[in-house]
């Protein structure tokens with residue numbers, strides 16, 4: 001079978017097509033014929049050797065994919081041949097709190113990922129996908145969508161009438177805009193591009209702030225709420241944007257700390273966190289139970305994920321380069 005591998009060296013330019021023997025499912029396992037995959041920023045960092053420089057190679061990158069079950073091992077009961085399923089980001093975190101053991105069961109590093117024609121997984125490591133989505137749309141769900149859902153609907157307790165600020169217009173951000181609207185919130189989107197802000201409005205953002213032309217966007221966001229501050233911030237910039245987020249958050253609001261697009265470390269004045277009673281909640285994707293709950297909401301609302309571009313498997317290098325230059329709006333996908 002054809003796979004994409006990071007072989008002996010990291011770097012987008014070193015991604016290579018390779019042949020591996022097609023695996024067969026053992027007891028409790030299933031064989032998927034992969035239909036589509038999607039890229040996350042983590043996959044880009046993995047390919048560049050920035051996520052885990054000690055990751056043993058070769059590695060098949062990417063955590064997210066959708067496939068058809070074409071064979072099942074002895075004792076499999078959760079899925080049947082012909083089912084269409086998505087990969088779970090954490091193969092071993094099924095419900096409850098994460099543990100040291102379950103958070104290391106991630107696809108696309110350390111475990112081989114989804115850029116492969118066939119894939120064997122434990123039956124526990126997949127979920128059925130909403131029927132109204134095509135394969136590429138469904139392949140956007142395992143990481144980006146679940147992270148936004150976990151932050152807003154599970155750990156954020158966002159309610160109708162709340163205001164949510166979302167950073168950027170990438171994969172997590174656009175799901176965060178869409179889920180915030182489902183939950184009845186007002187959305188403030190920030191982006192480096194006025195054109196992208198216009199498109200963000202089309203999928204539901206109520207306000208847009210260009211963070212390049214308005215670097216003090218935290219105050220602008222606060223002003224948009226009449227001075228009280230926003231209830232919830234989807235923090236994707238990380239250390240480089242957190243100070244500004246602390247300007248925009250309301251007393252008692254939640255900052256869901258998800259990304260590091262503007263850097264993982266920086267000197268920071270933490271006083272506003274305590275003076276304003278702010279809850280800073282780290283988010284690491286989510287468990288399978290949350291994935292299934294999210295899928296029910298997506299199916300009920302017939303939510304349409306935003307797919308920017310779809311690349312064939314043998315052009316995956318172009319897909320990673322598009323992500324690296326931030327040229328996308330929503331999800332970059334791969335079809336098989």
Ligand SMILES: NC(=O)c1ccc[n+]([C@@H]2O[C@H](COP(=O)([O-])OP(=O)(O)OC[C@H]3O[C@@H](n4cnc5c(N)ncnc54)[C@H](OP(=O)(O)O)[C@@H]3O)[C@@H](O)[C@H]2O)c1
Nearest residue numbers: 041168169170171172191192237258259260261262284285
């Ligand atoms: N903790 C977790 O479980 C988890 C899960 C998923 C993702 N993440 C992290 O979340 C971040 C986003 O991931 P993704 O896959 O959605 O990435 P993505 O699709 O590549 O989105 C990147 C977008 O973020 C925006 N951006 C870049 N720098 C920014 C800044 N300084 N301030 C505000 N926005 C900025 C840009 O949007 P504009 O062009 O509109 O400015 C860029 O296009 C990454 O750091 C990723 O590692 C974490």
